[in-house]
Amino acid sequence: MPSNDERWLDAEAGPVVRPYALTQGRTRHTGESFDLVASVVATHAFADPASLAPEHISVLQLARVPTTVADIASDVDLPLGVVRIILADLRELGLVVISTPVVMAERVDRHTLREVLNGLRGL
């Protein structure tokens, strides 16, 4: 049977990689879902470094100051889907708290829109 691999293996499709090996093959995270710009912050619970994978430790370290899911993914240079699973693992262990940003579009009021406008004009 002829192979159609070429169709997929172009620059747009990206390399065939196996990042989900870091997550034991899991492609869906546990628990409540969270947004790309959800805020992540480490709790002060004790984490035994020996029980965590290096990637989990890297993510946990980044969350010492409040940051976002997207910022973490960019900093650790891991795909977003993988970082989500790592974050959900850390949440389950009580090591991070993930909260939805205060304002999402459905709740953006005119006052906030004007603040955004003024902020942009002042750049």
Next chain:
Amino acid sequence: MDYGVSDSAGGYPKRSAQYRAIKILLAGGFGVGKTTLVGAVSEIRPLRTEEPLTEGSLRTDSTAGVEGKTTTTVAMDFGRISLRSDLVLYLFGTPGQQRFWFMWDELAIGALGAVVLADTRRLADSFPAIDYFERRQIPFIVALNCFEGAARYDTEDVRLALDLEPDMPIVLCDARSKESAKEVLITLVEHVLVTASEEPLSGIA
């Protein structure tokens, strides 16, 4: 990053409870200038997604012969603009083709609005993005990146070609210029303000 520092008592930094995040999407075909525009106006950072192929994208893309490949890697442009200490704007630049819609579905949730960046030489490349935002009722504007050497079109000709409503803003821009990129974002937010006064904002999500 100028995040607030933790207080000495070891509690959560104050910032975490107060900051507001605003998402804006930037869509357009390959090579239309998304990365340039995001870089002109914000701290741009690389962001990769490695997402399982959804049923939707499996229908779109033939996977014959590569049935084992169930994930796809996509590079996104990701920029952040700190407008105030408690107000941060996030820009997400995503490829415009239908095969990437699985990413948009997620990005679009809670997004303030979208910019469709178009090249007048390849206007058809922006059809899928326009379709998508119209169908999802996400407020958007069209920005025409004025490449050197490309013929300048009247924005009204472009409106006709893209079948856009008369009140839909179409702006000319130079994606390399910070001022121009700023104007594009300002036009979008002004458009959202106008749209919001006509209908409840709950229609956005």
